[in-house]
Amino acid sequence: MTQPHGLRERKRRQTRSRIVDSATSLVEKHGFDNVTIEEICADAEISKRTFFNYMESKDEAVLGTLPVAFDEDRLAHFVDTPSDNLVHSALGELATLMSELHEGDNDEFRARINQRRRNIIAKEPSLALISFTRYRELAAHLHDAISRHLEKHPGDRRLQGLSDGEEATALVSLIRESLFFSNARSTDSCPSTDDLLELWTDSALQLTTLSKGLHW
Structure with a gap:
């Protein structure tokens, strides 16, 4: 049956x-x-x-699942939909993916697993290289998606002195650092899609605010 x-x-x-x-x-x-x-x-x-x-x-x-690619429908939606903030749009897609991966996990379970993973990496720092490699895979996928988006929607560009590929690299760098920064700030809870997106976008905001305050 x-x-x-x-x-x-x-x-x-x-x-x-x-x-x-x-x-x-x-x-x-x-x-x-x-x-x-x-x-x-x-x-x-x-x-x-x-x-x-x-x-x-x-x-x-042991280290958790990191979504390294959008599925076909999500990728098409990201490429086809105009955006005045591609960092926020990309983080929104990733937050939804992460929440779907952990759907059904309760806060206590997620907190316990997160703490174990912190303990494991603290004892064996070399394992952080594995996570870094997966972030590189995600970055490569995001670069392709963002480049395709910018080619289709040139009005969404912000760095007019750079090529589409160079601007995509800059955007991916900000997304990646926002995720890294968020990991250092995160709690042991199991956030919803909205909470996760809020954490990630606030991290991106803090990084851009810091950058604006620097004198070159």
Whole structure:
């Protein structure tokens, strides 16, 4: 008998949460290199095949999922829709993606996982390089999306002395630094899409305010 869609989705979220809970707990206790995927699967009471239905790697289970690309519909909407603030538009799309990824997580669970991840990276700073690599993948995707948007909507440009690609690079740099800055400021809660977007855009605002106050 086929399960109702809502029940299937709830079970999927529960399974994903178990994987993340097991992965972060084991790695916090024993170290990243000392924990295998097989051990995570045993602790979460799932098969290895099930693990890879939810995670691309141990890295993702331990450090979290970073959306590195818009889906086809979201990308088309971003490219086609005029915007007077592309940083805000891009952050809005990313906030929605992040909220969808963590839909169903309660505040207590999210706080516990976030704290474990902070502890893990504090003990093993080299793991931060993995996160940085994923941010580079996201930056490359955003650069392509923003370049296509600027080509289609030249009126949305702000740096007239630069090429579309150069302005896209500048915008992606601000987006990336806003995300980094937000990570340093964030709480252990599980923010909604609106709360996440507010945090990210405020970080972008603080960075641009700082830049405007500098004399060159």
